[in-house]
Amino acid sequence: MIRALCLLVITSLFLPMKGQDFVSKFMEQCSDKDSIQCQTISPKMMEKLVEVQLQQKEENNDEVSGYLLSKLKSARIITANRHCEKLFHKASQLIEKNKNRFVPLGNDSTDKKNQIFIRKHDDIIRELVMLSLAPENHIFTIINFTGEMDDEFIESLSSGKLKEN
Numbered sequence: 001m002i003r004a005l006c007l008l009v010i011t012s013l014f015l016p017m018k019g020q021d022f023v024s025k026f027m028e029q030c031s032d033k034d035s036i037q038c039q040t041i042s043p044k045m046m047e048k049l050v051e052v053q054l055q056q057k058e059e060n061n062d063e064v065s066g067y068l069l070s071k072l073k074s075a076r077i078i079t080a081n082r083h084c085e086k087l088f089h090k091a092s093q094l095i096e097k098n099k100n101r102f103v104p105l106g107n108d109s110t111d112k113k114n115q116i117f118i119r120k121h122d123d124i125i126r127e128l129v130m131l132s133l134a135p136e137n138h139i140f141t142i143i144n145f146t147g148e149m150d151d152e153f154i155e156s157l158s159s160g161k162l163k164e165n
Contacts, residue, residue, distance in 0.1 A: 022102070022129045023076040023144040026094055035082040041075040068156055073147035084140035088113075088133040091142060095129070102129065105154070118154075125149040 023038065030036055046069060080087050095102050095117055102117040105128070113134070119127040130143040 021074075021076065021127060021144055021146050022094070022098075023078055023142060025098075026078065026091055026142065029090060029094065030087070036078055036080045036087070039077045043073050046072050046074060068153060071147050071149045071153045072145055074145075076142075076144040078140075078142040078144075080140045081138050084133060084138055085135060087140045088131060091131050091140075095131070102127075123150065125153070128154075 027036070027038060092115070095115075101119050103120070105116040105118050113132065115131045117129045117131075118125045119129075126146065126148070128143075128145040128149060130141075132141040132143075133139075134141075
């Protein structure tokens with residue numbers, strides 16, 4: 001009895017972790033995984049990137065990128081070059097299905113092929129999801145950041161400061 005109870009407790013601890021971020025849920029729904037590439041940058045790799053950035057803190061761009069990396073826990077990137085519109089539609093449906101968790105970032109809905117959503121807890125952004133479709137190039141992309149991001153993070157990310165390199 002105690003053994004079964006311990007097993008139940010351990011199992012319940014790990015179940016919420018499965019499918020925790022948007023990319024995990026999206027990948028669970030995809031049947032054609034051969035046409036999708038998923039790259040994950042783990043928390044350990046994020047730590048290493050932050051350490052490297054802090055050691056090389058010579059320019060303002062390094063400070064900005066070091067700040068951005070320090071706010072991230074992980075990054076996952078999905079790319080596909082086949083069935084792009086179908087996959088984009090599937091991702092949009094998943095966002096819509098979870099609209100109680102994800103809200104659009106900004107009010108600009110003119111560009112339906114590039115969308116950004118966030119999942120917040122209080123004032124902390126726990127997850128940022130960008131959906132991008134370039135049908136002319138046959139490319140579909142999802143970028144999924146998790147961590148403890150704030151409005152300053154979003155401003156730094158969108159300001160283009162990192163592009164000045």
